[in-house]
Amino acid sequence: MAEPCHASPGTPVGFLTDTTLCIGCKACEVACKQWNQLPADEPLTGRGLSGLSYDNTVDLGAETWRHVSFVEVAAEPSVTHGSPVTAWLMMSDVCKHCVHAGCMEACPTGAIIRTEFDTVFIQPDVCNGCGYCVPACPFGVPQLSDEAHIARKCTLCYDRLRGGLEPACAKACPTDSIRFGPVAELRVEAALRVEQLRAAGQGQAVVYGDTRVGGTGGIGGLNALFVLTAPPETYHLPAKPALPGDRAAGSYATTLVAAAGIAAAALVALGPRR
Amino acid sequence: MTTRHPSPTRPYRDVPVIHRAHWKWLVILYFFLGGIAGAAQFVAGLASLSDRQRNHRTARIARLVSFFAFLPCPLLLVLDLRKPSRFLNMLRIVKFRSPMSIGSWTLALFGGAATASALRETLGSEDRVVPPTWFRAALELGSAAAPALGVVLSGYTGTLLAATAVPVWAKGSRWIGPLFLTSATASATSLVETVLTLGDAPPSDAERVGHLEGICSVAEVALLAGWLRSVAAYDRPLLRGEAAWPFRHLTVGAGLALPLALRAFSPRLPRPARTAATVLGTGLTLTGGLALRYALVVAGAESADDPEATFRFTSGSATSHPPEAKLASATRSAP
Numbered sequence: 371m372a373e374p375c376h377a378s379p380g381t382p383v384g385f386l387t388d389t390t391l392c393i394g395c396k397a398c399e400v401a402c403k404q405w406n407q408l409p410a411d412e413p414l415t416g417r418g419l420s421g422l423s424y425d426n427t428v429d430l431g432a433e434t435w436r437h438v439s440f441v442e443v444a445a446e447p448s449v450t451h452g453s454p455v456t457a458w459l460m461m462s463d464v465c466k467h468c469v470h471a472g473c474m475e476a477c478p479t480g481a482i483i484r485t486e487f488d489t490v491f492i493q494p495d496v497c498n499g500c501g502y503c504v505p506a507c508p509f510g511v512p513q514l515s516d517e518a519h520i521a522r523k524c525t526l527c528y529d530r531l532r533g534g535l536e537p538a539c540a541k542a543c544p545t546d547s548i549r550f551g552p553v554a555e556l557r558v559e560a561a562l563r564v565e566q567l568r569a570a571g572q573g574q575a576v577v578y579g580d581t582r583v584g585g586t587g588g589i590g591g592l593n594a595l596f597v598l599t600a601p602p603e604t605y606h607l608p609a610k611p612a613l614p615g616d617r618a619a620g621s622y623a624t625t626l627v628a629a630a631g632i633a634a635a636a637l638v639a640l641g642p643r644r
Numbered sequence: 645m646t647t648r649h650p651s652p653t654r655p656y657r658d659v660p661v662i663h664r665a666h667w668k669w670l671v672i673l674y675f676f677l678g679g680i681a682g683a684a685q686f687v688a689g690l691a692s693l694s695d696r697q698r699n700h701r702t703a704r705i706a707r708l709v710s711f712f713a714f715l716p717c718p719l720l721l722v723l724d725l726r727k728p729s730r731f732l733n734m735l736r737i738v739k740f741r742s743p744m745s746i747g748s749w750t751l752a753l754f755g756g757a758a759t760a761s762a763l764r765e766t767l768g769s770e771d772r773v774v775p776p777t778w779f780r781a782a783l784e785l786g787s788a789a790a791p792a793l794g795v796v797l798s799g800y801t802g803t804l805l806a807a808t809a810v811p812v813w814a815k816g817s818r819w820i821g822p823l824f825l826t827s828a829t830a831s832a833t834s835l836v837e838t839v840l841t842l843g844d845a846p847p848s849d850a851e852r853v854g855h856l857e858g859i860c861s862v863a864e865v866a867l868l869a870g871w872l873r874s875v876a877a878y879d880r881p882l883l884r885g886e887a888a889w890p891f892r893h894l895t896v897g898a899g900l901a902l903p904l905a906l907r908a909f910s911p912r913l914p915r916p917a918r919t920a921a922t923v924l925g926t927g928l929t930l931t932g933g934l935a936l937r938y939a940l941v942v943a944g945a946e947s948a949d950d951p952e953a954t955f956r957f958t959s960g961s962a963t964s965h966p967p968e969a970k971l972a973s974a975t976r977s978a979p
Binding site for chain 1: 656659660661662663664665666667686687690691693694695698699702724725726730731733734736737739741742743744745747748795799800802803804806807808809810813814817818819820821822824825826829852853855856859860863867944948951954955957958959960
């Protein structure tokens, strides 16, 4: 087990979620819900069972800040001696705490801030429920809560960090699939793990969350990293997302060009008779 | 053993990768009315700039149309936020990177400016009351700022959609702003034309505004075509989803094709029929403008719900599909 890490202000901290170590126990989901006092959520079907393998929370949302997905895949016949075997790729998904966060840029109230631990945090008393962070997140993380009608997502246990504790999910993870620590150290650890997996024959092992995969297109990397052994889409993650706010300038520019065009048309249509 | 998995199952295929915006009718109506309010001030400014003397009735009507289109906007947004005081949170800070912040400030400032310009029109026409100088100065300042604020108010809603992770909005990011501004200007000029036609203004006033409306509608057709071309890989919700019918029949058919046809034929009609054609054309143009915003918002929700679209949009190259999982990696669970 890794040494418990005490976050100190000024040092960026985050998660490294190693999917190869995940056993799908959902201790992270439970610990998260307990510590953050989040209610149980209805799965998509609304009947208590989603039909998606052992996954009944289905997605990250306003009331689910850690989500364990159970991706069913067929193992290659060559390694299963021809018999069809279904295998699970399990992954505990979480807010990516982007280096340049789409939600934070989109937020008009300043409710979404970067904390002294370099994590992305929604201040519940400032959020006014405009909901713009929701479609602005390339990973589908924040969501409006039904009763309070404000945006909610993983806080990276901001309260625990301030109290010198590690986040509840990392604390509860029995296999150390979820590790918490300084992002710089986690990046090194992730790269070493991927090297190790590749040497062991996992040719598709990859770090999700550097500027090549996951933290692409102006996002500048993620503070919540993942080790994957299949293409990101297999885990329901976008391979090369981009920072939505980067499209605003071009949009304003073309709108101003259109305004100039309308002005020219008006000068002709409404101008003095020639 | 009777139940076997014949091929890789993909249990997450129906689960959206990104979350959709919660926007419904309140926001769609706001996009529509805010767009008209902003564009009407823009038209008023352009009318004064082109020929203040000849266009003074046009500018006046445009300013009043703008004011009345603006009135419901704050109410719609407050209803969307659930509590009036929540709108004040928008005015804590200014964030140039957030179209929502730019839009909130523009709406707040525009509200003052549009009110000032409407007051200036009504006070200025009668000499019964002489307001104090400082008040007149404030009205002048508001009226002067209103057209520029109007352009931003009318167009920023396009940027609001563009700066998201939603494929159909993000892909056509450079088209939606111009499309919204042009469509709003067509709606605003059409309304002004009808008010001028029904009022006692000389027919040439309405004709000139109608000319501008025609140019805007033609431009809107071109922008719509350009936008559809640019989002071709992600247009399924527009062409086959819930938005398909209103988009095809109300935005394109009733909102653009019919009014343009009416405009082309109305000079050959007798006078009363021409007035009826103008009123009908305005009704159709407004319907089209509202349907355009409805189609975009609804198509965006469906686009966000489509994981395939999101994966294509984030695969690195716009056309290629994401690689199918080759799962040698599954060996760890194999015997």
